[in-house]
Amino acid sequence: MNISRVETFLVAPRWLFVRIETESGVVGWGEASLEGHSDAVRTAVEQFAELLVGTDSARIEDHWQVLTKGGFYRGGPVLGSAVSGIDQALWDIKGKSLGVSVYELLGGAVRDRIRMYGWVGGDDPSGIADAVQAQLDVGLTAVKMNASGAMSRSGTVAEIDGVLKRVAAAREVLGPERDVAVDFHGRFTLANARRIAPLLESLHPFFIEEPVVPENSHLIGQLVQATSVPVATGERLYNRQDFLPVFQAGIAIAQPDLSHAGGISEVRRIAAMAEVYDVQLAPHCPLGPIALAACLQVGFATPNFLIQEQSIGIHYNQGAEVLDYVLDKSPLQFVNGNIERLTGPGIGIQIDESAVRAADARGHSWRSPLWRHSDGSLAEW
Structure with a gap:
């Protein structure tokens, strides 16, 4: 089953969902939520989608290798979160296509x-x-x-x-x-x-x-x-x-x-x-x-x-x-x-796609709180 579309949804309170659709109509869902940096991850998923559309969704490990190691600059929370959401969605597709839970x-x-x-x-x-x-x-x-x-x-x-x-x-x-x-x-x-x-x-x-x-x-x-x-x-x-x-x-x-x-x-x-x-x-x-x-x-x-x-x-x-x-x-x-x-x-749950699309239309802009010590210097949140 080849991948036909990759979408992302910015939903309250602070999450980013990934939806991958195959040409046969099987849909998988993943979550690439990186609290406070969802917009950056969304862009990374969109770039990775260029490598995914038209390829076989069943080749999960090969996709993981390409997405994590195919670029000269790799790793870190933004790219890691983008790969994570995609990987979850591909496992969801694989399980659904075979009629079994991922475990x-x-x-x-x-x-x-x-x-x-x-x-x-x-x-x-x-x-x-x-x-x-x-x-x-x-x-x-x-x-x-x-x-x-x-x-x-x-x-x-x-x-x-x-x-x-x-x-x-x-x-x-x-x-x-x-x-x-x-x-x-x-x-x-x-x-x-x-x-x-x-x-x-x-x-x-x-x-x-x-x-x-x-x-x-x-x-x-x-x-x-x-x-x-x-x-x-x-x-x-x-x-x-x-x-x-x-x-x-x-x-x-x-x-x-x-x-x-x-x-x-x-x-x-x-x-x-x-x-x-x-x-x-x-x-x-x-x-x-x-x-x-x-x-x-x-x-x-x-x-x-x-x-x-x-x-x-x-x-x-x-x-x-x-x-x-x-x-x-x-x-x-x-x-x-x-x-x-x-x-x-x-992955064992059914996502309410209409609720997700409605939430994405509203979006969110969650950011980590900024704390300071009494002397005005930055404190760990």
Whole structure:
């Protein structure tokens, strides 16, 4: 089945969908959402479409090789996200054309359900207990929260105490049987992270996420050695080569984003590489339904898969929700804190194309917030 058309849709709250149509009429959907840079990714997808139209959609690996290595300048979040959306859509087409779920094409299911977690904010310490309880009320058994708002370069006593109080408030609601992950969001220096991580140990976080910015990944091993809390990272790493140093440094959990890190094809390989280092997979996904479905397809076929992030009700979602673009919402419903194994062909969900086209007509212009320290210098968001 040759590819006849490649389209992109800029949809609220901050996502970019990719639609690939074949000459036989089979349509595949992917998600190339790169938060704050959707217009740049859209242009990259349009350029890649010049290489795709008229070619065989079934040659997924060959397309991946051409799109990632065919240009002299390669890699990074923009090109990686464009490739990711295209790759997801091609897997969706392949599964639909054969009448099977993508995980069947990846070797078949190794589990029947995937544990999910939800977001509870944390930038603002107020209302954490209520936010955690709300996630428990919809059936989840794990949450993730930001450790802090803007963080000074050398944490004050008040800032450090605030981190501990936030996590303690969540732990009080969760009790000993449920989990809270703590996202440092790259806002901490290594020194701050090394100071705070041991103080959190008595609260037993599920994991600490992105304790340093990705360009300082060469330092992450120093934090791993300073705490017993599992360390996670990876949402801003884009290929196997990026992940190798953090695997060697001893992280416990890898968090590639299927909309940034080469789609289903590359994240499947990252997962296999992680297994060599006894690292679990927990893909980053505060995004839309297509990215979530793609993550689940990988998860159902991946032995070292731990848990899945999702953004239903996340504080970033303004103007649209994850399920707004899905015709049948039942496959993405939570059951005892899990999503049951998807059974539909391709990525396993049906996209409401009319809703997507209407949303694209409105578009969005989401940008990352800009934060500054009290002295006026730039602060990590």
